[in-house]
Amino acid sequence: MTILVIAEHTNAALAAATLNTVAAAAKIGGDIHVLVAGAGCAAAAEAAAKIAGVAKVLVADNAAYAHQLPENVAPLVADLGKGYSHILAAATSNGKNVLPRVAAQLDVDQISEIIAVESADTFKRPIYAGNAIATVQSSAAVKVITVRSTGFDPVAAEGGSAAVEAVSGSADAGKSAFVGEELAKSDRPELTAAKIVVSGGRGMQNGDNFKHLYALADKLGAAVGASRAAVDAGFVPNDMQVGQTGKIVAPQLYIAVGISGAIQHLAGMKDSKVIVAINKDEEAPIFQVADYGLVADLFEAVPELEKLV
Amino acid sequence: MKVLVAVKRVVDYNVKVRVKADNSGVDLANVKMSMNPFCEIAVEEAVRLKEKGVASEIVVVTIGPNTAQEQLRTALALGADRAILVESNDELNSLAVAKLLKAVVDKEQPQLVILGKQAIDSDNNQTGQMLGALTGYGQGTFASKVEVAGDKVNVTREIDGGLQTVALNLPAIVTTDLRLNEPRYASLPNIMKAKKKPLDVVTPDALGVSTTSTVKTLKVEAPAARSAGIKVKSVAELVEKLKNEAKVI
Numbered sequence: 001m002t003i004l005v006i007a008e009h010t011n012a013a014l015a016a017a018t019l020n021t022v023a024a025a026a027k028i029g030g031d032i033h034v035l036v037a038g039a040g041c042a043a044a045a046e047a048a049a050k051i052a053g054v055a056k057v058l059v060a061d062n063a064a065y066a067h068q069l070p071e072n073v074a075p076l077v078a079d080l081g082k083g084y085s086h087i088l089a090a091a092t093s094n095g096k097n098v099l100p101r102v103a104a105q106l107d108v109d110q111i112s113e114i115i116a117v118e119s120a121d122t123f124k125r126p127i128y129a130g131n132a133i134a135t136v137q138s139s140a141a142v143k144v145i146t147v148r149s150t151g152f153d154p155v156a157a158e159g160g161s162a163a164v165e166a167v168s169g170s171a172d173a174g175k176s177a178f179v180g181e182e183l184a185k186s187d188r189p190e191l192t193a194a195k196i197v198v199s200g201g202r203g204m205q206n207g208d209n210f211k212h213l214y215a216l217a218d219k220l221g222a223a224v225g226a227s228r229a230a231v232d233a234g235f236v237p238n239d240m241q242v243g244q245t246g247k248i249v250a251p252q253l254y255i256a257v258g259i260s261g262a263i264q265h266l267a268g269m270k271d272s273k274v275i276v277a278i279n280k281d282e283e284a285p286i287f288q289v290a291d292y293g294l295v296a297d298l299f300e301a302v303p304e305l306e307k308l309v
Numbered sequence: 310m311k312v313l314v315a316v317k318r319v320v321d322y323n324v325k326v327r328v329k330a331d332n333s334g335v336d337l338a339n340v341k342m343s344m345n346p347f348c349e350i351a352v353e354e355a356v357r358l359k360e361k362g363v364a365s366e367i368v369v370v371t372i373g374p375n376t377a378q379e380q381l382r383t384a385l386a387l388g389a390d391r392a393i394l395v396e397s398n399d400e401l402n403s404l405a406v407a408k409l410l411k412a413v414v415d416k417e418q419p420q421l422v423i424l425g426k427q428a429i430d431s432d433n434n435q436t437g438q439m440l441g442a443l444t445g446y447g448q449g450t451f452a453s454k455v456e457v458a459g460d461k462v463n464v465t466r467e468i469d470g471g472l473q474t475v476a477l478n479l480p481a482i483v484t485t486d487l488r489l490n491e492p493r494y495a496s497l498p499n500i501m502k503a504k505k506k507p508l509d510v511v512t513p514d515a516l517g518v519s520t521t522s523t524v525k526t527l528k529v530e531a532p533a534a535r536s537a538g539i540k541v542k543s544v545a546e547l548v549e550k551l552k553n554e555a556k557v558i
Contacts, residue, residue, distance in 0.1 A: 069475065070438065071447050093468040097450050100403065100438035109404045109524040112433045122527065127432055128326045132335050133530050140523035175447035175481075179463060179474040192469075196557070220558060228487070238453070238488055239471050244429065245487055247469075253557040263325060270535065274555045276547065282540075291538040291555065294547050304544040309551075309558055 001030030001120065004081055005054075006089040006098070009036060009044035011066070014051075016193050017090035019154035022051055024147040025088050026155060027117040031055045034162070035080060037073050037169070039066035049164050052156040057164045064171050067178040068094050074101035076169030081106060081142055085120070091146040091248075099146055108140035113248075115151030129244045129267040149192060150250035150271055184237050188214075191240065194223035196253045199242055199269070202229035203258020203279065203298055210236060212299070213257060216306045225249065225269075227259045243268035258298050261286025278302065310420035310457075310479070312355045312364045315410055316348035316384055318377040319430040332528040335430075344380045347425025349387075350485040353492040354455060355423055356388035363457045366390050368417055372409050374398050378508060385503035386495035392508040397520065403431075405513075405520035407439035412516035414444055419480065421462065426451050426484040437484035447477035451486040 003025045008015040018034070025032045032053055036045040037060040045059040058080065064072040081087045081102060089095035091113045103110035115133075116124040122137045123145065191197065198217045200210055210224070217224045225242040226235065242249055244267035254272035259265060261277070261284055269275070270289055277290035278301050287293040294301060320326060321341040329336050344352075358364040369389040371377045374396070381392035395409050414422060422444075427434035441448035449455070449464025453472065456463045457479075465474045467486045495503070513520050541547045551558045 067473070067475075070441070070450075074442060093451060093466075096434050097438065097448075100435035101442040101448070103435070104404060104407060104439035104442035107404075109402045109522055110433075110435050110439075111524060112435060126532070127529070128320070128335060128430055129432065130532060131326050132328050133532050135527045135530070136524055137527050138524045175445075175478050176449075177476045179476050181468070181471065181473040183471040232488070237471065238467055239469060244432070245427075253551070253555070264322070270532075274551070274557050275535075275538070276551070287538070287540070289535050289538075291535075292547055292550055293538060293540045294544065295540065296544070301544050305548065308544060308548040 001085040003028060003030050003032050003086040003088060004084040005032060005034045006077060006087065006095065007034050007036045007044060007048050008090045008092050008094055009038060009041060011038045011041045012043050014044050014047040016154065016190070017092050017149045018048070019051065019157055020149040020152045021088050021090045021147045022053060023152040023155045024114065024117060025086070026053050028086055028120050030085065033058060035060065035077065037065040037076055039063050045164055047157070049162040050158050050160050052159040054160050054162040057162045058167045059164060060167050060169050062169065062171065068098065069176050069178060070098045070101045071173040071175040073098050074105060075173065077102045078105035079169060080167065084142060086143045086145060088145050088147055091148050095146050099144060103144040106142050106144065108142055108144055109138065110144045110146070111136055111138060112146050113148040114145055115148050129263050130270065131263065148248060150248055184239050188217060189221065189223045191223045191225055191247050192249055195251050196220045196222035197225050197249050197251045198222045198255045198257065199225035199227065199259060200230055200235070200257050201227035201259030202233065204230060204235055207235040212302045216302055219306055219309055227265050256286050256290070257302060259286055260284045261289065310364055311366045311368065311417065312358060313414065313417055313419035313422045314351050314355045314367060314369045314384065314389065315422070315424045315436070316352065316369055316371050316380050317345045317428045318342050318371065318373050318380045319345045319428055322346055322429055328529055328531045332530055334529050344383055345425055345428045347427060347485050349492040350487065350489050351423040351425050352384045352387050352389060353490045354485060357490065358457065359388065368393065368419065370395065370410065370413050372397060372401060372406050381508055382503050383495060385506045386500045387493060391506055394508065394510045395513060395516065396510050397513055399520060401520050402522045402524055403433050403435035404439055405522060406436050407443055408518045409513055409516060410436070410440050411443040412518050421480065422482045424482070424484045426486050437482055441482045444482070446480050446482050448482045449475055449477055450484045452483050453486050453488045455483055455489070
């Protein structure tokens with residue numbers, strides 16, 4: 001059995017989610033190869049070669065793969081993937097974009113967002129916004145799978161010494177072109193990797209009030225998240241959304257401030273180790289999952305909390 | 310141009326689902342069913358393209374049981390012109406659905422196919438991308454803005470770090486994210502008119518598509534329940550508990 005892991009990277013650096021995906025591959029068992037497809041991605045390939053447990057790194061360096069356009073990357077992965085027993089990618093926006101296209105090209109079903117490996121062909125994944133856990137078995141020749149990062153502890157980023165091998169793939173498919181991107185800038189830890197997350201909801205009332213959460217987060221070394229209500233109201237950008245349709249987080253500590261706790265929000269954070277809820281409505285559903293609940297006005301509680309920690 | 314919109318009948322997003330006692334699945338008897346929220350956004354976007362004069366005809370398609378006609382009628386009431394039901398009582402995986410949609414695309418030859426980014430029951434997020442591979446069309450997934458310009462469509466996508474814009478040659482596939490638009494409600498007169506709009510029913514066999522799958526569900530369980538928490542009386546008590554009891558700060 002040989003497993004192909006698609007690296008998540010920015011050409012210059014490897015994204016942390018790759019380490020969780022390799023961890024899932026290690027649970028399946030067998031040789032692990034990592035594919036780094038990009039443009040000018042030598043640095044990311046070097047980092048991939050150092051991951052503990054990786055046997056080989058394949059590098060496809062081509063201008064066509066610069067922005068991970070699925071029309072160009074999927075044929076490459078499908079071509080390479082034919083010889084593997086499993087193809088794994090992180091369930092990031094990139095992984096979700098590319099991998100189903102690969103699966104359809106290989107004419108196999110895909111298994112999305114696994115949270116546990118039962119055996120080489122059996123996996124667990126959440127359905128219905130995390131309100132049920134399905135155990136699924138695949139009989140496909142090549143098992144195509146996306147991995148939910150929070151389900152697997154990352155493997156060590158150092159200690160490996162994999163061989164690096166260049167591969168060539170098909171060029172630009174000519175169906176799509178990258179136009180531009182706007183990335184949100186932040187000095188705080190990345191939301192999906194942070195040990196502590198402080199999130200605000202509709203109760204924050206406006207974007208300006210998020211400064212209270214930023215102050216608390218900076219004191220705790222935490223990332224700041226938000227509920228869909230806060231994003232839709234324009235308080236904060238959408239890449240901060242935690243939930244079924246946003247990011248899935250599982251930090252050591254999740255502090256929900258002014259968040260009622262709708263099913264769709266809980267889907268993104270209920271695997272956190274400790275959940276704290278601060279809400280003035282004592283009937284709010286968030287208190288049903290919170291380890292520590294504080295019924296209080298957040299505008300008084302949050303500044304006080306910031307002073308005390 | 311012709312726009313094809315795929316919709317799915319799913320359990321209403323407000324329903325708290327329960328797992329069946331025999332772990333064979335989720336109990337869907339007598340629960341409220343609705344159009345998947347992302348599909349509503351897809352229908353709305355198609356209707357807006359028609360209102361702008363970009364789209365000339367909107368065909369809405371679903372794959373599911375006979376009762377899924379309700380969701381097609383809803384889409385017709387929202388502004389779709391005609392509907393197609395591919396009737397199947399089996400629970401189909403995304404690849405089978407994508408293959409059936411490919412057969413419909415071959416027949417209808419739309420310039421743009423709009424789907425939701427994921428269905429809130431299976432949470433797969435696969436069908437649009439798979440249809441992209443099968444048709445060979447470009448894909449603009451997780452769209453928060455769609456602009457048709459000549460023979461291209463510019464799609465702004467929600468990605469992990471922010472937003473990305475791609476230009477796709479038409480015909481193309483777009484999957485909708487939550488912030489693409491705010492879906493409208495169907496008015497009573499439009500609901501009445503929708504009853505007279507054409508709705509064709511076909512079978513997977515008639516489309517020549519096999520719906521066998523390589524993935525089967527062995528069991529469905531309830532997630533581990535969290536143990537009940539406590540309510541603290543003050544911020545000071547909260548900090549004390551986090552430091553000494555939970556030891557997380």
